[in-house]
Amino acid sequence: MTKSVTLIFPGQGAQYVGMAASLEGHESYKLLTQANEVLGFDLKKMMLEGPEEELRLTANTQPAILTHSVALFHKLNDFLKANDIKVDRVLGHSVGEYAALVATKSLTFENAVKAVNLRGTFMQDAVPPGMGKMIAVMKVPKEKIEEACVASSTEDSQVMPANFNEPNQTVISGHAEACDRAVAWLEANIADAFRTVELNVSAPFHSSLMKPAASKLMEYFSSIEFRPTQTPYIANIDAKEYPAGTSGETVKNNLFSQVDGSVCWSQSIESLSDDTICIEVGPGRVLMGLSRKINRNIKVISLDKDGAFDELQELLG
Secondary structure, eight states: OOOEEEEEEOOTTOOOTTTTGGGTTSGGGHHHHHHHHHHTSOHHHHHHHOOHHHHTSHHHHHHHHHHHHHHHHHHHHHHHHHTTOOOOEEEESTTHHHHHHHHTTSSOHHHHHHHHHHHHHHHHHSSOTTSEEEEEEESSOHHHHHHHHHHHOOSSSOEEEEEEEETTEEEEEEEHHHHHHHHHHHHHHOOSOOEEEEOOOSSOTTSGGGHHHHHHHHHHHTTSOOOOOSSOEEOTTTOOEEOTTOOHHHHHHHHHHHHTSOBOHHHHHHTSOTTEEEEEOSSSSHHHHHHHHHOTTSEEEESSSTTHHHHHHHHHO
């Protein structure tokens, strides 16, 4: 039976010291050195040796995840070609979307690694410390969370859903006091038990507070080439599958909108058929966990573990 193969690329939070070390000896490992040359600092050392505090800085985390993901994709691509396996679509969570767009040949690795380094810097600099926050809300329907955000936002103080991660977890983001008002609204209007966790992040990502970052990033986008996609991809901003041949202009606008827009991850995975095999291409296994909570029928293989390619061979080869 023919299986539908989808590549999924992780976002911020998947990084760890020692990431990509397992690729040493494969040709794709040289991308770590290439990233250093593009960025002008030693990202490779940070990825392999830390320190963790430096790797956790958004401007470093994002290119580290992208570099690991694209290097792993090159190794995977060799396997797929050798076994004559076609990829049906690609998608990535937040910064992971850039790796997905390298995989579909819309962006070069060099342009993407520079873009996400700038993206991290611009997002970090967009908001003074303490002005914003992000809160994960568990076991509340997304419609109620959207209602809470609308009810709790004013012209000067806004909150919005930032990440629809899975049906029981939505992250809200925005001005700190608006986030607190949204939680208070939920407490007053939701009878069932739910939980909230404030996230340890440096800025309120994927909220209206990121508009200055989006504008600055668009300036960089104007200086690089976005090519038509060669594989279908699902965009974060609307969970819509864009066919192969989608224009570079459309891709660019989707990435621009994504900076201060919601990541529709749950909706994206919900759009996949039950017979889909998802291959998680990048550090960690965060997306495997989320995918299982969205649709248990979808098979997910994370490549960042021992024996992953053997498992893939058994399943697809």
